[in-house]
Amino acid sequence: QVQLVESGGGLVQAGGSLRLSCAASGRAFSSYTMGWFRQAPGKEREFVAKITWGGGTTYAADSVKGRFAMSRDDAKNTVYLQMNSLKPEDTAVYYCAATRSYYCSDYRCYDYWGQGTQVTVSS
Secondary structure, three states: OEEEEEEOOEEEEOOOOEEEEEEEEEOOHHHOEEEEEEEOOOOOOEEEEEEOOOOOOEEEOOOOOOOEEEEEEOOOOEEEEEEOOOOHHHOEEEEEEEEOOOOOOOHHHOOEEOOOEEEEEEO
16 A cells, blocks of 8 residues: 655746655555656546656656656655646646556556645746
8 A cells, every 4th residue: 555645736937847746655665656647627637757666767748758857766755746847738736646567657557646736837
């Protein structure tokens, strides 16, 4: 069992930056691939980025490549999402999630979810 708590969301102007954090409790955090997803009103939940267990390889959605970077600190049981050059279309609730799967980026592969944190980007 893994419990996840996100923080760091807020209101920012277009072009600004935010860093989201996701603190995990439970066992074997380092053996989970961690992902960030987002969901805007009226839209489906979409993949943003993930970082694998083991070597910590990162993958990002095309819509955020070059602007968002994900990292993990297994000693602190925490993952981060650094978001730069934010755009109004990045506005959504951002969720942290955990899976044992190494390859899957589909939200249905993720077993544990945080409560979400709101990110709002004004134009």
